[in-house]
Amino acid sequence: MPDLTPAAWTCPLPLRDYPHVVMGHGGGGRLSADLVEHLFLPAFRNPALARLGDAAVLPPVPGRLAFTTDGFVVRPLFFPGGCVGDLAVHGTVNDLAVSGATPLYLSAGFILEEGLPLADLGRIVDRMAAAARAAGVAVVCGDTKVVDRGHGDGCYITTAGVGVVPDGVTLGVQQARPGDAVVLSGPVGNHGIAVLCVREGLEFETRVESDTAALTGLAAAVLAACPATRAMRDPTRGGLAATLNEIAAGSGVGIEIDEPAVPVDDEVRAACDLLGLDPLLVANEGKLVAVVPADAADHLLAAVRRHPLGTRAAVIGRVTDQHPRLVVARTAVGGRRVVSTPVGEQLPRIC
Amino acid sequence: MKYLTEFRDGELAQKLAAEIRAAVTRPWAIMEVCGGQTHAIIRHGLDQLLPPELELVHGPGCPVCVTPVAAIDRALAVAAAPGVIFCSFGDMLRVPGTREDLFAVKGRGADVRVVYSPLDAVRLAKGNPARQVVFFAIGFETTAPANALAVHQAAQLGLANFSVLVSHVLVPPAMEAILSSPANRVRAFLAAGHVCSVMGYHQYPPLAERYRVPIVVTGFEPLDLLDGIRRAVRQLEAGTHAVENAYPRVVTFDGNRAAQAMLAEVFEVCDRDWRGIGTIPNSGWRLRGGYRRFDAEERFAVGDIRSAESPHCRSGEVLRGTLKPNQCPAFGTTCTPRTPLGATMVSGEGACAAYFNYGRLTAVGTERATCPT
Amino acid sequence: MCLAVPGRVEAVFDADGVRMGTLTFGGVRKDVCLAYLPDVGVGDYALVHAGFAISQVDEATAAETLRTFAEMGVLADELGEEAG
Numbered sequence: 074m075p076d077l078t079p080a081a082w083t084c085p086l087p088l089r090d091y092p093h094v095v096m097g098h099g100g101g102g103r104l105s106a107d108l109v110e111h112l113f114l115p116a117f118r119n120p121a122l123a124r125l126g127d128a129a130v131l132p133p134v135p136g137r138l139a140f141t142t143d144g145f146v147v148r149p150l151f152f153p154g155g156c157v158g159d160l161a162v163h164g165t166v167n168d169l170a171v172s173g174a175t176p177l178y179l180s181a182g183f184i185l186e187e188g189l190p191l192a193d194l195g196r197i198v199d200r201m202a203a204a205a206r207a208a209g210v211a212v213v214c215g216d217t218k219v220v221d222r223g224h225g226d227g228c229y230i231t232t233a234g235v236g237v238v239p240d241g242v243t244l245g246v247q248q249a250r251p252g253d254a255v256v257l258s259g260p261v262g263n264h265g266i267a268v269l270c271v272r273e274g275l276e277f278e279t280r281v282e283s284d285t286a287a288l289t290g291l292a293a294a295v296l297a298a299c300p301a302t303r304a305m306r307d308p309t310r311g312g313l314a315a316t317l318n319e320i321a322a323g324s325g326v327g328i329e330i331d332e333p334a335v336p337v338d339d340e341v342r343a344a345c346d347l348l349g350l351d352p353l354l355v356a357n358e359g360k361l362v363a364v365v366p367a368d369a370a371d372h373l374l375a376a377v378r379r380h381p382l383g384t385r386a387a388v389i390g391r392v393t394d395q396h397p398r399l400v401v402a403r404t405a406v407g408g409r410r411v412v413s414t415p416v417g418e419q420l421p422r423i424c
Numbered sequence: 425m426k427y428l429t430e431f432r433d434g435e436l437a438q439k440l441a442a443e444i445r446a447a448v449t450r451p452w453a454i455m456e457v458c459g460g461q462t463h464a465i466i467r468h469g470l471d472q473l474l475p476p477e478l479e480l481v482h483g484p485g486c487p488v489c490v491t492p493v494a495a496i497d498r499a500l501a502v503a504a505a506p507g508v509i510f511c512s513f514g515d516m517l518r519v520p521g522t523r524e525d526l527f528a529v530k531g532r533g534a535d536v537r538v539v540y541s542p543l544d545a546v547r548l549a550k551g552n553p554a555r556q557v558v559f560f561a562i563g564f565e566t567t568a569p570a571n572a573l574a575v576h577q578a579a580q581l582g583l584a585n586f587s588v589l590v591s592h593v594l595v596p597p598a599m600e601a602i603l604s605s606p607a608n609r610v611r612a613f614l615a616a617g618h619v620c621s622v623m624g625y626h627q628y629p630p631l632a633e634r635y636r637v638p639i640v641v642t643g644f645e646p647l648d649l650l651d652g653i654r655r656a657v658r659q660l661e662a663g664t665h666a667v668e669n670a671y672p673r674v675v676t677f678d679g680n681r682a683a684q685a686m687l688a689e690v691f692e693v694c695d696r697d698w699r700g701i702g703t704i705p706n707s708g709w710r711l712r713g714g715y716r717r718f719d720a721e722e723r724f725a726v727g728d729i730r731s732a733e734s735p736h737c738r739s740g741e742v743l744r745g746t747l748k749p750n751q752c753p754a755f756g757t758t759c760t761p762r763t764p765l766g767a768t769m770v771s772g773e774g775a776c777a778a779y780f781n782y783g784r785l786t787a788v789g790t791e792r793a794t795c796p797t
Numbered sequence: 798m799c800l801a802v803p804g805r806v807e808a809v810f811d812a813d814g815v816r817m818g819t820l821t822f823g824g825v826r827k828d829v830c831l832a833y834l835p836d837v838g839v840g841d842y843a844l845v846h847a848g849f850a851i852s853q854v855d856e857a858t859a860a861e862t863l864r865t866f867a868e869m870g871v872l873a874d875e876l877g878e879e880a881g
Contacts, residue, residue, distance in 0.1 A: 270825075274548075275540055278826035333434075343425045343823030347845075348540075349800045351467075406437035406646045408469015413781045416761050417527075420514030420538055423567060423800055423847045424460055424487055424771070425823035427803040427842055427854050436866045443869060460799055513847070541848020543815075543830060563847075566799035570849040573832055577815060618799040621844060621852035644801075647866060673859040674803075674844045674852040683833040683851060 094189040099219030108217060112195060116202040121178075121213040129213035131178060134237045139174035141165060142233035150193065150227050153267045154282030155358070157228055158201035163285050163358055164309070165234035166208045170292035171305040171361060173244045174236030176208060181215040181232050186225035197228060208287035210234070242296060246323030248303035253392040254370035255328060258291060258361040258383045259284070260336040261313050265355035265419065266344045275421060277347070281340050286359030291382045295363050298376030304364045311415055312354040316362050317400045318414040325397055330390030330412070332402040349422035353402075354415045364392065427673065431645035432468070440650035441473035447657045451477045453609045454656050455602070455745055457595060458616035459486025459774065460644055466778045468646045478657065481609065481745035482778070484598050484701065485616050487563045487591075488515045488771035489743065492697040493733050495591040496521035498726040499560050502589060503534045505724055509552060511545035512560040514538045519770050522731045542574035542588075549578065549586035558720045561588040566618045568592050568709060569683035572690035575711065575718050587720035590710055593696055595619050596627045597707035603635040607746045612656040614642040614649070617671040624679025628667045636665045643671040690715050699733065699767055700740030737766035742775050749779040756780060801846035803854050804829070806839050820845060 097104035114123065121129040145161040162179065169176040181201065185194065205212050267283040269275060288307055295302055304323075308316035313335065321328045337345075337352045345352050359382060365373050370388050377383035400412040456462055462482040465471055471480055484490055500521050503510035510526070517526045517538065530536040535555075539545050542559055549557035561571040571588065578586040595616055602608055615628060620641045628639045638659035642652030652670045659666060669675055687709070696708025711719050721727040736754050741747035749755050749768070759765040761777050768774035804820030809831060811817065818831040820843065830849045837843050842854035 274537060274544055279824065340824040343825045346425055346428060346802050347822050347825055347827065402469075404467075404469045405432055405434045406468050406470065406473065407434060407441075408472040410466060410469045411781060413761075417518065420517060421540060422515045423513045423540075424515055424563070425802065426805070427856075427859055428823075430859075430863055433866075436863075436869075439870045440866065458799065541830070543848060564799060566801065566846050566851065569833055569851065570830070570847045573815070573830065573849070577813065580814065616799070618801045618844070618846060618851070621801070647863075651862075651866070673855045673862060680833055680851055682835060686833070 092191055094185045094187055094191060094194065094219055096187055096219050096221070098185065099217050105217060112198055113215060116198045117205065117212040119211040119213060121211060129178070131213065134177065136237040136239050139169050139172050139236040139238050140233070141168045141172075142231065143168065144229065144231045146226060146229050147268060148226050149271055150197065152271050152283060155285040156197055156200050157230055158197035158199070159204045159285045160358060161230040161232045162201050162204035162208060162210070163287050165232040166210055167288045167307040167359070169234050169236035170288045171244070171307050172236070172238065173242035173292070173296060173305070174238045175293070176210045176234055176236040176289055178235045179205060179210050179212045179232050181212050181230060183215070183217045184225055184229040185217065185219045186227050187219055187222040189227045194228065204287065208289050241300070244302060244305055246304050246306065246320045249320050249324035249326050249364045249392045250303065251326055251392050251394040252367050253303060253364050254367045254388050255317070255330065255390045255392065256363045256365060256370060256373055256377065257313065257335065257387055257389045258377055259385045260338045260341065261308065261357055261360060262337055262341040262345065262352040262355035264358040265312070266341050268356075269348070269421075270344070277344065279340050279344055281338065281344065284357055284359040286382055288359065288361050288382070291361055291377065291380050294376050294380050294383070295361070295373065299363075299365050299369045299373040301369060302363055302365050302373075306362045308357050308360055308362055310356045312352070312356060313362070314351070314353045314400065314412045315414045317412065320364060321400050322398050324392070327393040327396040327398070328390060328400045329393050329395070330400065330402050333405045334387050334389045336385050336387055350419050353412055354419055367391070428645060431643070431647040433647060437473065437646050437650055440647060440654055444478070444650065444654050444657055445475045447654065447661055448475045448477050449661060451479065452611050452657065452660050453479045453481050453745070454612045454614060454653060455481040455483045455610040456614040456642070456649070457483040457485040457599060458619070459489065459771065460618070461614060461616065461642065461649060462486070462775055462778050464644050464646070465649060470646055470649055473650070474653070478653070482742070482775035483602070483745065484698065484743035485564065485595060486768070486771050486774055487567070487593060488519055489739065489767040489774045490593055490698040490701065491516070491519065491562050491591045491767065492699045493521055494697070494729055494731040495589070497731045498721060498729045499589055500524065500526065500529050501726045501729060502558050502720055502724045503529045503536050504532070505556075507555055508535065509548055509555050509557045510534060510536045510560070511539045511548065511557060512536065513562070515771060516560055516562060519767050520764055542570050543577065546574050546577050546581070546583070546586060549583045550581060553585060556585050556587070559586075559588045561590045561592065564593055564595055564616070564619050565623045566621070568687055568691065569622055569680070572686045575690050575715055576686060578718060579715065587718045587723045588711070589720040592691065592709040593698065594693075594707050594709065596631065597704050598698070600631060601701070601704050601707075602744055603631070603637060605744060607744070610637070610745055612638040612660055613640070614652045614656065615639050617641055617643040617648070617675055620671070620675045620679065622680050622683050624677050625667060625669060625675065626677055632665050632667050638665050639667045641667070641669045641671050641675050643674070698743070700737065700743050702740070734765045739766035739768040739776065742768055749776040752776070799846050801844045801851065803842050803844050806831075806837055806841050806843060808839065818850070820850070
C-alpha cells in the first residue's frame with residue numbers, strides 16, 4: 074500500500090491544517106473545496122470529473138444501460154486485503170459485471186464522521202481510485218457530507234454505477250433449468266473471515282485476506298466462453314448459500330451441490346470451526362457463480378480457470394427438478410442437508 | 425485442523441454406518457443429549473446414513489434453548505439499564521424474551537457486545553471503570569468453568585463494576601428427568617462429550633444401572649457420532665446397559681479436576697427452571713457465598729421478573745423427545761427461524777431450527793420408523 | 798451445547814496472574830486460557846471452548862481410535878468384540 078500520510082500528498086498544505094475531518098469539510102465552503110481539489114480530483118483524475126459541473130455529462134453509449142447502487146459500511150474500515158474504499162468500487166462494479174454489463178462510470182457519496190484522520194481518508198480514496206482504474210471504470214461525480222462525532226463509523230460510502238449491456242446478453246436468476254451446471258469461481262468465505270479477525274473483541278491471527286476484487290474481466294470471460302450462460306451472481310453477504318437460494322427461488326428449481334467440491338481455504342475452514350460458522354454462509358467480495366447448460370460446463374470451467382481470479386474454479390453442483398426452491402448439499406460423509414439462506418448476521422457461537 | 429478433520433473422513437464414515445446397519449434388527453430411539461451433536465448430525469446429514477429403524481431423538485442440551493424466558497427478560501432489563509455494557513456469547517442475541525430480543529434492545533441504544541470468552545468481559549470491566557459490565561453466564565458444565573474463572577478473576581482484581589447473570593444448567597439431572605418420565609421413549613443416550621471432558625463420566629454408571637439404559641460418551645465429529653451410535657446400538661441389541669467412552673482422546677473418567685475445583689469454589693447447586701420443561705431439582709448452578717456480590721440479578725434488582733412462555737410453543741415436548749419438531753402444529757407455519765415462538769427455533773442447534781434449516785428434506789420426505797413407547 | 802475445537806499450544810504466558818497460551822487451530826492463532834490445564838506445554842494439543850482449554854488431547858488415543866475405524870469391516874466377523 075503506498076504511503077498516503079498527508080505529508081506525502083502532491084499538494085498537502087491546505088489539508089495539513091486539519092489532520093482530522095472537521096464539520097467544515099462537508100460544509101460546501103473552502104474546506105470542502107480543498108478536499109475536492111487536493112484529494113478527490115488527483116486520485117480519481119478523469120475529464121468528466123475535472124469539469125466539476127453539477128452533473129457529469131457523458132457521451133452516448135451503444136446498448137442497454139445497466140444502473141445500480143450500493144452503500145458500504147464496514148467495521149473496521151481497514152481489514153486484511155482491503156478497506157471500505159475497495160469494497161465501494163468492487164461491490165457496485167461486480168453488480169454490473171454479473172448482470173452482463175461492461176461497467177463504465179461510478180458516482181461516490183462519502184459520509185464522513187467528524188474526527189476521521191485525514192490520512193485514513195487519503196488511504197481509502199487512494200484504494201478506491203486504484204480499484205476503479207483496475208476495473209476500468211471512472212469515478213465521474215461525487216459528494217461529501219460530514220456528521221457529528223459519534224454519528225457514524227468513520228466513513229460510509231455509497232456508489233452508484235452505470236454500465237452497458239451488449240446486445241444478445243440476457244442473464245437472470247429466472248433462467249436456471251434442470252440439468253444446468255453450477256460453476257463457482259474460487260474459494261468462499263475469505264472476506265467474512267478477514268473482517269471478523271480484526272473485529273473488536275474477537276481478534277484472532279490468520280493469513281486470510283479479503284477476496285475483494287473487480288469481476289469485470291472474469292464475467293466477460295464467462296460470457297465469451299459460454300454465450301448461453303443463464304445466470305451470473307456474485308455471492309456477497311449471506312454467502313454462497315444466499316446466492317444459490319436466490320437462483321433456486323428465482324427459477325423455481327432445486328439446486329444440488331457437492332459440498333466437498335466447494336473450494337474453501339484451510340484457514341477459512343479452521344476459523345469457521347473455531348467460531349461455529351458455516352463457510353457457505355460467510356461473505357465474499359470477489360467471487361462469481363455461473364449457471365450454464367451442462368454441455369458447456371467443461372469448456373466454461375477451463376476458460377474461468379485461465380483467468381487470474383478463477384484459477385480455483387470448480388463445478389460445484391447442478392440444477393434439478395427435485396426439491397424445487399431448495400438448495401441441498403451432499404456432504405463429505407455421504408449425507409444430504411438443506412442449505413438455507415441465513416436469517417441475519419453470522420455471529421460466533423459457543424454452542 | 426488436526427484431530428478434527430481426520431474425524432470427518434467420508435470413507436470411514438461409510439464403514440461405521442455399514443456396521444450400524446448390520447447391527448440393527450429392530451427399532452430403537454437413541455437420544456443425543458447435546459445440541460451441538462444435533463447440529464453436527466443434521467449439518468453432515470448423518471441421520472441419512474442410518475437404517476430406518478434407528479431414530480435419533482434430539483435432547484435438551486442446548487443452553488440457548490433451555491434458558492428460561494424469565495432469564496432472557498432479566499437480561500433484556502439489565503442490558504437496557506443506563507451505563508451498562510452487556511456482554512454475551514453470540515448465540516443469545518436472537519433468543520426471544522417475552523416481547524423482544526437483545527438485538528432489539530441494542531437497536532434502542534443499549535450497549536450490547538458479543539464476546540468470545542468471558543475473560544473478554546472482565547477485560548472490558550477493567551478498561552471501563554465508570555461503566556457497569558455484565559456478562560450473561562449461560563451454558564452447561566462445559567462453559568461453566570470459563571464463567572467461574574471470570575468471576576474469580578474479577579474478585580482477585582477487586583472489580584466492583586463487573587457482574588454476571590447466571591443461568592447455568594446441568595446435564596445428569598436432565599437425563600434423569602427424561603428417563604423417569606412415564607412418556608419416555610429413549611432407550612440409549614449419547615452423553616455429551618464436551619460436558620464429560622470437564623466433569624468426567626463417573627456420574628453416569630448409577631443412571632445406566634437404575635434405568636437399564638446404555639450411555640455412550642460421544643464426540644462431535646461425524647466419525648465420533650457414528651461410533652457413539654454404533655456402540656449404543658450394539659448394547660441395545662445385546663441387551664446390556666453399560667457406560668462406554670467413545671471419546672477417549674479428550675474424556676477421562678474423572679474429568680478435569682482443576683476445572684471442577686474452580687466450579688466448586690464459585691458455584692453451588694440449585695433448582696433451575698428449564699425453558700419448555702419446567703423446574704428440575706438440583707439441575708443448575710448459582711453463585712456461592714462470597715461471590716454473590718457479583719450477581720447481576722441482585723445488583724440490578726431484576727430477580728423478581730417473572731415471565732410466561734408462548735402457549736403455542738411445544739418445545740418442552742421436543743426437548744423431552746416426545747414430539748418431533750415437524751409434528752408441532754406451529755412448525756414452519758407460525759414458528760420459523762425468522763419468527764420463532766421458542767428458543768428451539770432460534771438456536772442453530774435447537775432441534776426445531778435444525779429441522780427447519782437442514783432437515784426439511786427429511787421432514788417432507790421419508791419419515792423414519794418411530795419406536796414403540 | 799458446546800462447540801470445542803482442538804488446537805496446538807505454541808506459547809504459554811501469564812496475564813493478570815492467569816495462565817494463558819497462544820494456540821494454533823489449523824493456522825489460525827488465538828490466545829486462550831490455560832488455567833485448567835496446568836500441565837500442558839508447547840507442542841501439546843488442547844480442546845478449547847469459549848476461550849478456555851478444557852482438556853488435553855491424548856494423541857496416542859486419537860491415533861488408536863482412527864486405526865480401529867480403519868480396520869473395521871476388515872474384521873467384520875469380529876463385530877461383537879470390543880475393539881477399543
